[in-house]
Amino acid sequence: MATVEIAAARPARTARRRPPAAVLAAAGWLAVVLLAALLLPLLPGFDPLHGDFSAPSAPPGPGHWLGTDAGGRDVLQRTVAGARASFAVAGLTVAVGLLGGGVLGLAAGWFRGPVDKAIGFATDLLMSVPTLILVMIAVSLRGPSLAVIGSLIGLFTVPAFTRVVRAVVLSLAERGFVQAARMIGTAPLRILRREVVPHVAPAALTFAFTATTVAIVAEGSLSFLGFGLRPPQPSWGGIIAEGRTTLGSAPWISLAPAAVLCLTVLALNYLGEHLRSPSRKATVNR
Amino acid sequence: MTSPLLGFAARAGRAAAVLLLVAVTALALPHLMPGSPAVAALGVTATPEQITAFEAGLGLDRNVLAATADWIGAALHGDLGHSLANGAAVTTELANRIPVTLELFVAAQLVALAIAVPVALVSAWRPGGAVDRIATAGAFGWLAVPGFVLGLLLIWLTAVQLRILPATGWTPFTEDPVENLRHLVLPALTLGLPEAAVFTRTLRGQLLDTLDRTHIAAARSRGMGTVRLLLRRALRPSSLPLVTLIGIGIGTSLGGSVLVESLFAVPGVGTLAAGAINGRDFPVIQAVMVVCAAGVVLATLTVDLLYRTLDPRIAHGHR
Amino acid sequence: MTTPVLDVRSLDTVIHAPDGRRLHILHDVSLHIDAGECLGVVGESGSGKSVLARTVLGVHARTTRAESTGQVLLNGEDLLAAAPARRADLLGTGIAMVHQDPMTSLNPVVRIADQVTESLTNRRRLPRRERLRTAAELLAAVDVPDPVRRARAYPHELSGGLRQRVGIAAALAGDPVLLLADEPTTALDVTVQRTVLDLLDRHRATRGLATLLITHDIGLLYGRARRIAVMYGGRVVESGPTEQVTERPAHPYTAALLRSVPRVTGPLRRVLPAIPGSPPDLSRPLTGCPFAPRCDRAEAVCATVAPPVHRAGPAHTASCHFPLAAEAPRPSQTSLERTP
Numbered sequence: 001m002a003t004v005e006i007a008a009a010r011p012a013r014t015a016r017r018r019p020p021a022a023v024l025a026a027a028g029w030l031a032v033v034l035l036a037a038l039l040l041p042l043l044p045g046f047d048p049l050h051g052d053f054s055a056p057s058a059p060p061g062p063g064h065w066l067g068t069d070a071g072g073r074d075v076l077q078r079t080v081a082g083a084r085a086s087f088a089v090a091g092l093t094v095a096v097g098l099l100g101g102g103v104l105g106l107a108a109g110w111f112r113g114p115v116d117k118a119i120g121f122a123t124d125l126l127m128s129v130p131t132l133i134l135v136m137i138a139v140s141l142r143g144p145s146l147a148v149i150g151s152l153i154g155l156f157t158v159p160a161f162t163r164v165v166r167a168v169v170l171s172l173a174e175r176g177f178v179q180a181a182r183m184i185g186t187a188p189l190r191i192l193r194r195e196v197v198p199h200v201a202p203a204a205l206t207f208a209f210t211a212t213t214v215a216i217v218a219e220g221s222l223s224f225l226g227f228g229l230r231p232p233q234p235s236w237g238g239i240i241a242e243g244r245t246t247l248g249s250a251p252w253i254s255l256a257p258a259a260v261l262c263l264t265v266l267a268l269n270y271l272g273e274h275l276r277s278p279s280r281k282a283t284v285n286r
Numbered sequence: 287m288t289s290p291l292l293g294f295a296a297r298a299g300r301a302a303a304v305l306l307l308v309a310v311t312a313l314a315l316p317h318l319m320p321g322s323p324a325v326a327a328l329g330v331t332a333t334p335e336q337i338t339a340f341e342a343g344l345g346l347d348r349n350v351l352a353a354t355a356d357w358i359g360a361a362l363h364g365d366l367g368h369s370l371a372n373g374a375a376v377t378t379e380l381a382n383r384i385p386v387t388l389e390l391f392v393a394a395q396l397v398a399l400a401i402a403v404p405v406a407l408v409s410a411w412r413p414g415g416a417v418d419r420i421a422t423a424g425a426f427g428w429l430a431v432p433g434f435v436l437g438l439l440l441i442w443l444t445a446v447q448l449r450i451l452p453a454t455g456w457t458p459f460t461e462d463p464v465e466n467l468r469h470l471v472l473p474a475l476t477l478g479l480p481e482a483a484v485f486t487r488t489l490r491g492q493l494l495d496t497l498d499r500t501h502i503a504a505a506r507s508r509g510m511g512t513v514r515l516l517l518r519r520a521l522r523p524s525s526l527p528l529v530t531l532i533g534i535g536i537g538t539s540l541g542g543s544v545l546v547e548s549l550f551a552v553p554g555v556g557t558l559a560a561g562a563i564n565g566r567d568f569p570v571i572q573a574v575m576v577v578c579a580a581g582v583v584l585a586t587l588t589v590d591l592l593y594r595t596l597d598p599r600i601a602h603g604h605r
Numbered sequence: 606m607t608t609p610v611l612d613v614r615s616l617d618t619v620i621h622a623p624d625g626r627r628l629h630i631l632h633d634v635s636l637h638i639d640a641g642e643c644l645g646v647v648g649e650s651g652s653g654k655s656v657l658a659r660t661v662l663g664v665h666a667r668t669t670r671a672e673s674t675g676q677v678l679l680n681g682e683d684l685l686a687a688a689p690a691r692r693a694d695l696l697g698t699g700i701a702m703v704h705q706d707p708m709t710s711l712n713p714v715v716r717i718a719d720q721v722t723e724s725l726t727n728r729r730r731l732p733r734r735e736r737l738r739t740a741a742e743l744l745a746a747v748d749v750p751d752p753v754r755r756a757r758a759y760p761h762e763l764s765g766g767l768r769q770r771v772g773i774a775a776a777l778a779g780d781p782v783l784l785l786a787d788e789p790t791t792a793l794d795v796t797v798q799r800t801v802l803d804l805l806d807r808h809r810a811t812r813g814l815a816t817l818l819i820t821h822d823i824g825l826l827y828g829r830a831r832r833i834a835v836m837y838g839g840r841v842v843e844s845g846p847t848e849q850v851t852e853r854p855a856h857p858y859t860a861a862l863l864r865s866v867p868r869v870t871g872p873l874r875r876v877l878p879a880i881p882g883s884p885p886d887l888s889r890p891l892t893g894c895p896f897a898p899r900c901d902r903a904e905a906v907c908a909t910v911a912p913p914v915h916r917a918g919p920a921h922t923a924s925c926h927f928p929l930a931a932e933a934p935r936p937s938q939t940s941l942e943r944t945p
Contacts, residue, residue: 125304128582129575130540133559137571140563141319217432221545224434225560237434244438248446255442258435266430273426413668414623497667500709501720506664507704508723508775509696523714597714598759 023274026267033264037083048073048081048234057250066256070246078239079257085235086216086261089150093215094208096154101161102204106196108162109169116166123159131156132221139227146229153218157211164207168200202275209272213265220261236261297590301583306354308579312572313354316344319566326566327370343367344568357572367569371562376573379558384577386456387543387554390477393470394539395532397478402485402528407516409486410493421490425483433542437476437549444472454551473550477542481535488531492524526596533589540578608681609637610815611661611783616675618653618660623668628887630656631673632840638783641813643806645830645847647823647862651884653839654819658785661817662700663692679783697724698779703805705788707768711760717744717771718756724779743774747804766797770804777808784809787819802829823862827851832920835859838885838895845921855915855923858896894926902927 040046050073060067066075108119135152142148172195173179181191220237222228229235234242236257243253316323323344324337332340338347345353360367366376409418431439445453451472457465496502497520505519540556547556555574562570593600618631630653638644648654656671663684665671677684679699684692701724704710711720718740725731725739737756744752747770760768769789776784786805790798806829809816818830826833826847834844835856843856854860861880882899885891894900897907907926915928 121300125307128304128579128586129308130544130578132542132544133540133563133575133578136544136560136563137315140566141315213430220432221434225545225548226564240435240438244441247438247442251442251446254438258438261432262430262435265432266427269426269430411667499712500704500706501712503664503666504702504704504710504772504775505712505720505723507662507696507702508779509693509698509727510723511693511727514727519712519715523712599713599761 022270026270026274029263029267030271033083033260034087036080037087040077040080041084046077046080048077050074057246057253059250060252060256067250067252069243069253070250075239075253075256078234079236079260082234082236082239082257083260083264085146085229085233086219086237087212088146089153089219089229089235090212090215092146092150093154093157094211096151097157097161097211098204098208100155100158101163102165102200104158105162105165105204106169106192106200109166109173110192110196112170119162119166123162126156127159132218132225135218135222136225136227139222144222144228144230146233149219149222149229150215153215154211156218157214161204161207161211164203165200168203169196172196172199206272206275209268209275213268213272216261216265294587294590298587301586305576305579305583309358309572309576310350310354312575313345313357314350315571316346316568317350323566323568361576366573369562369570370567371565371570376569379570380555380573380577383553383555383558386458386552387540387547387556389459389470390473390543390546390552390554391536391539393474394477394481395535397474398481398485401479401482402489403521405482406486406489406493407521409490410497410520411512411516413494418490421486425486428483429480431480433476433480433545434549436479437472437546440472440475441549454549456552469550469552473546473552476546476549477539481531485528485531488527489524492527493520496520496524522596526593529589529592529596533585536581536585540581607639609639609678610642610680611817612637612676612678612681613657613661614676614678616657616660616673616677618656618671618673620656620665621670621672626888629890630839630887631660632838634675634836634839634841636834636841636844638815638817640782640815641809642832643809643816643818643830645823645826645833646817646819646836647821647826647833648836649821649884651887652836653887654836655787656839657836658702658787658817658819661783662696662702662785664696697727697776697781699781700783700785701776701779701781703769703772703776703784703786703789706792707765707772708792710772711768713760715759716756717758717760717763720760721756721771721775722778723775739778740774743778744771746777746808747771747774748800749774765793766801769793769797769801773801773804773808777812780812782815784814784816785819786816788821789818790825791820791822798825823851823859835862838891839887840895840924842896842925843921843923845918849918849921853917853921853929855917855921855928856896856925857900857902857927857929859923860929894924902929 054072056068056072057070058064058068058072060075064074064076066079068074069078104119104123108116131153135149135156138148138152181195182188186194216236219228219235220240223235223237224241226241228237228241230238239257240254240261243250243255243257246253319326322337323346324340325332328336328340341347345356348356357367364377366380368375369379405417405421409415409421412418441453444451452469453472456469459466502515502520505515510519540559543554544556544560546552547554548560551557555578558570559574561567562574613634613636616631616634617629620628620630622628634653634657636644636646646654646657656665659665660671660673661677661684673685675685679695684695711717718737719726721740721743722731722736726736731739737753740756741752744755749755749767749770755763755767755771760771763771769792773789784805789805790801793801802825805816805818808814818826820826823833823835830847832845833847833850834841835850835858836842837858843850843854843859850859851863854863858880880899885895885898893906893908893910894903894912897903900907904927910926912924912926915923915925917923917928
């Protein structure tokens with residue numbers, strides 16, 4: 001019992017501390033990217049498809065902060081538009097992963113036994129197939145729509161979500177208050193809603209950060225291979241891929257959106273790690 | 287306690303089930319395509335006879351399970367069908383390309399290990415020291431760089447800026463070993479560098495655990511030097527998770543190799559798969575899927591066997 | 606007068622913990638062991654007895670840094686002043702250590718033969734055949750049955766008692782002059798304990814090995830240690846010949862330790878007595894007697910003034926204001942209150 005109390009006391013102590021500067025920087029960067037993706041397209045002059053033929057492949061400078069591409073289109077505007085597409089895919093991925101992994105993880109941790117084994121086998125199977133290839137096949141058969149790409153990448157994040165949720169449910173069962181609730185006759189659904197979901201949600205949402213980066217990178221890879229979202233709705237991966245033919249003469253066309261993508265993934269990873277560390281210590285450490 | 291042999295049999299059975307499921311899925315693929323694959327492949331001018339023959343070839347005239355059984359039967363006799371694109375035997379295609387992808391994979395693992403092992407050893411020996419702090423932060427940042435971005439950066443740096451390495455293409459080892467290695471460098475780095483970050487993290491964590499054990503203190507008390515201690519006493523008991531990672535890597539690397547092979551125009555299984563998917567060349571897609579699944583299964587079983595040699599306790603069923 | 610094998614003089618050791626804390630563990634520790642002699646060091650966990658052993662050995666926990674002052678003389682050579690290479694050279698061959706838990710002190714993935722012969726192979730290459738032969742001889746010397754087969758085995762194939770014999774064989778391999786045994790039998794069954802201690806005794810006698818036997822169980826030392834040093838709070842609070850210390854303890858802490866041991870002969874295995882309170886916090890400077898807060902004889906002076914060394918016998922000393930055996934003249938309460 002004493003160890004549980006010690007463990008429980010720890011996150012409270014860290015939570016009172018001011019978040020470190022790096023966390024603020026990561027959150028700030030994400031806020032800037034998301035706000036730009038949401039708001040900039042509403043501005044009157046915003047048109048990532050408009051080509052300024054007087055300045056093709058112009059290097060970064062005033063007027064075009066990140067330069068223009070071979071068609072004279074503004075790289076910054078295209079990067080912002082790409083953020084919309086990438087985050088749309090990521091949103092769908094996380095929704096599918098959370099829903100599927102949530103249901104499967106709850107079931108596995110709640111029923112255990114054969115149900116747990118069956119779900120374990122299914123998720124193992126899903127993890128042993130080459131994800132990218134299957135999504136490519138699906139895209140080739142069904143077309144490169146947001147729905148196909150987002151939901152399939154989501155499908156492949158289901159095993160990881162399932163593991164996270166299952167682990168939390170199992171640890172809850174060990175701590176005994178679910179049993180206690182069962183014993184005093186609380187209805188299972190009520191226990192799930194009142195006791196289990198509130199504990200599962202933080203862990204699952206923390207993992208959503210990781211799933212978001214997985215989706216952004218996977219969609220980028222698909223676009224790179226020609227299986228991603230098609231213009232006029234280019235994602236980050238698509239924009240970066242378009243610029244690779246001019247890597248020698250105009251590297252910014254690829255490298256500028258690539259830098260934005262990497263910084264965003266870094267920020268998401270960092271926030272995920274930061275959110276995970278105190279709670280992980282509280283539940284796993286002894 | 288279950289006997290190790292029984293456990294191994296259970297895993298082998300599970301592996302067979304996975305393979306079967308993948309085969310069924312692969313054979314079901316043409317059914318999932320909207321419209322007729324035959325018309326898509328042969329064009330609208332195809333005669334009904336041609337279409338019937340084509341569909342029989344893909345097993346579309348039977349149910350999926352019967353088609354899978356036929357396919358497996360033929361596969362066991364070394365016949366994986368013929369490419370729709372050029373009529374070549376799929377086995378020949380695979381035989382040409384699997385060595386390329388394997389070479390790339392092995393080179394990538396070597397790159398990853400060559401970086402991860404020394405860095406992890408130094409980091410874990412002095413946790414919180416300069417090397418450790420730089421390596422931990424570096425690995426974290428490095429993981430944020432997706433493979434395709436890393437590949438682009440490498441091309442930009444070495445092929446465009448420095449002009450020291452060819453950006454794309456391939457020369458078989460048997461033709462010209464030096465050229466082969468020159469073409470290997472960039473794809474192997476692109477595949478191996480992100481893995482190096484993962485390997486370093488995993489190995490460092492495991493080493494920290496091992497180095498805190500009493501047997502390490504005991505070896506030090508008998509006068510064992512640091513280098514010998516790390517290499518001969520700490521590394522081996524810490525390497526199990528790394529073996530697992532490499533094993534899993536064989537499964538996931540196919541996705542990575544599609545990307546890297548396409549980026550650097552390497553004629554391996556990855557580009558074969560990408561081309562086949564693009565052209566809806568079902569026999570090739572099916573063969574690649576099953577062969578890759580078999581590779582994953584084989585890797586898992588190999589990892590299992592390796593565990594036994596690395597940790598004698600597993601061999602004796604003590605764990 | 607012969608030089609003792611180990612002569613520790615006024616040893617102070619400060620450990621810098623990885624979290625930045627500075628722990629003053631050993632305070633003015635002095636003790637000596639002659640060839641063929643066993644000195645028992647008794648104390649609770651946290652009394653500094655393991656740090657003493659590690660300081661003598663010169664190998665501290667990997668993540669800590671230790672600073673020592675005073676002298677640690679091995680056959681007259683000051684180890685604290687010796688070059689690192691010289692210290693490394695002595696590990697296993699000059700000073701050897703038997704560790705506490707044989708289940709964790711052997712590497713699970715390394716064959717017994719390779720671990721037992723480490724003190725030798727760390728210095729020169731031994732062919733595999735040679736290693737196996739030497740290991741089998743060493744194992745036979747510590748009464749491991751079927752030593753040739755056991756040399757090829759892995760640790761998990763051996764029982765706890767056999768593993769501790771392996772640990773002793775590994776310690777003896779380098780033919781050391783000083784053996785540090787840190788709770789060598791704590792993790793073992795009572796019946797096995799005795800045979801392992803007998804084994805240590807035998808090698809001490811036949812090899813003329815100076816032995817430092819560390820334990821929290823004072824009952825274990827009857828008939829095995831010629832002299833005892835009782836440690837508390839990083840200090841030697843009482844030391845003397847075993848009979849005198851156990852029969853006429855001068856320090857209240859020793860007396861408390863002894864009260865927990867049943868007065869019977871035979872194998873003993875006792876957890877430390879429930880002396881109320883806990884050992885001092887070593888990260889804070891301490892004035893007075895470290896045992897004062899838990900001592901039923903303590904008076905005001907104990908908390909403020911370091912206790913004097915009381916001579917209870919020719920070679921028997923105790924650091925205490927109010928030692929037990931011979932009643933020292935007590936300062937009166939009133940005179941104490943008058944002091945500022």
